[in-house]
């Protein structure tokens with residue numbers, strides 16, 4: 519008979535107590551030891567970016583509160599740490615929720631084998647995906663490469679997503695001589711530069727913050743999502759991405775909360791489109807599982823010969839929102855100030871970097887990785903490759919977003935641009951997306967001095983588009 523005395527739950531990207539299958543299993547034991555490990559053996563590309571570190575600090579604070587500060591937070595090699603905790607506290611069972619990157623799978627299966635070899639229990643669960651990537655294959659048993667058949671014929675037909683569970687909470691905790699708050703601050707996750715000052719105005723990391731974002735979305739935005747999601751000046755989307763990334767809410771909770779709120783009305787286009795965005799999230803994890811190198815390698819190998827430009831000055835202008843193209847600058851400044859950028863604008867700034875500036879998508883991916891609070895290995899690399907045209911089911915390379923037309927269509931009055939580029943605030947809508955076309959009397963009246971208080975465009979949009987198409991034609995056949 520199994521000894522049900524002490525269980526360890528290893529938290530990873532599941533920083534919540536509700537709908538948490540691993541915590542639920544651990545709570546069947548008399549005493550529970552919750553642990554979070556900052557994995558120092560992770561590959562360099564997987565080390566946390568600056569914005570994610572900020573989020574993690576606050577998310578762990580929130581999880582700590584929910585567990586009466588009984589969570590042990592440590593840094594190092596998970597294999598060694600778990601072994602020593604099992605020995606020190608005579609743990610009978612270890613539970614965790616699965617992660618799906620190749621190095622995580624390898625690490626976890628070695629740990630599972632080592633624990634089982636000692637005659638102890640080691641069990642993992644799915645808590646972060648609606649459909650696990652190994653279960654969705656085409657009839658010929660190969661993975662899908664195109665989103666719509668993957669989602670509509672693969673996932674939706676395969677099974678209904680698991681219903682959220684009401685997690686049992688631990689009866690008591692394993693006693694550990696440990697100061698949660700001191701240890702958390704010793705990890706120095708908060709940025710040293712005063713760059714995060716605006717984050718707290720926009721975000722409340724943790725399970726409660728996630729739940730309130732979900733309720734707001736359901737009450738105020740969901741039924742207008744199809745159009746609202748394209749307008750960057752309003753909150754037409756859920757802003758759940760960092761919460762989902764850190765697992766403060768499961769996609770299952772989101773999926774069923776939306777369906778329950780609207781009586782399962784999947785015929786409603788707004789609901790269908792929103793659920794399919796959760797499907798895109800699944801698809802990016804699916805791609806990373808089946809093609810583990812999509813962080814670094816072009817999915818479409820034709821792009822290996824693409825003649826990217828190296829230009830530090832242009833890259834810096836893009837990163838810090840000084841390109842002289844207002845919608846691009848507003849997006850990049852939104853990212854830097856708030857740790858987030860609206861999806862439509864992510865596509866526009868991405869297209870501008872790889873197509874108008876001809877800079878390698880990997881530069882954009884790295885910058886986003888450092889600056890985004892929702893930086894996610896799967897969604898970030900899959901989306902960058904989508905934008906570049908090198909990805910699975912990608913936007914065709916010849917579709918170059920015109921940032922002026924995108925601005926005029928989705929930010930008609932220029933409200934979004936004005937929010938992040940206040941130096942342009944007095945410009946009339948006619949010129950807000952192309953200040954260089956404004957007559958000098960209007961620029962003067964609006965206190966805009968191009969090249970002084972707002973940059974002149976660093977690139978000509980028409981000729982740089984043609985340059986991109988020429989570059990593409992070089993690799994098209996090969």
Ligand SMILES: Cc1cc2nc3c(=O)[nH]c(=O)nc-3n(C[C@H](O)[C@H](O)[C@H](O)COP(=O)(O)OP(=O)(O)OC[C@H]3O[C@@H](n4cnc5c(N)ncnc54)[C@H](O)[C@@H]3O)c2cc1C
Pocket residue numbers: 747755756757758759760762763795796798799800802859860861864865868886890892893894895897898899901902905
């Ligand atoms: C260049 C680029 C980089 C991106 N990098 C990331 C990233 O690092 N992390 C990240 O979570 N998303 C990324 N995205 C996808 C998307 O922009 C964000 O998920 C979305 O803007 C988050 O806002 P939201 O939560 O309000 O989304 P909503 O519109 O409310 O969508 C609900 C959820 O669906 C998922 N989702 C929506 N769109 C996508 C998508 N295109 N791909 C994958 N999942 C999606 C997210 O989890 C999101 O929270 C990127 C997109 C682009 C174009």
